[in-house]
Amino acid sequence: MDIILLALGLVLIVEGLVFALAPSRIDELLRVIAQMPVEVRRLLGLAALALGGALVTLAQLL
Numbered sequence: 001m002d003i004i005l006l007a008l009g010l011v012l013i014v015e016g017l018v019f020a021l022a023p024s025r026i027d028e029l030l031r032v033i034a035q036m037p038v039e040v041r042r043l044l045g046l047a048a049l050a051l052g053g054a055l056v057t058l059a060q061l062l
Contacts, residue, residue, distance in 0.1 A: 003059075
């Protein structure tokens with residue numbers, strides 16, 4: 001449970017930084033994402049999921 005709370009807190013910090021430091025860039029990014037085919041978005045989501053899982057596993061091993 002500690003790891004889940006830590007991970008959630010870190011995600012919220014990173015997301016908050018993006019919204020606080022570059023709010024206008026988010027609009028551009030959303031436009032670019034909307035133009036991507038669904039398959040590409042799904043692949044990016046799966047890649048992010050795999051990378052996140054690997055980082056959590058690595059953190060547990062260290």
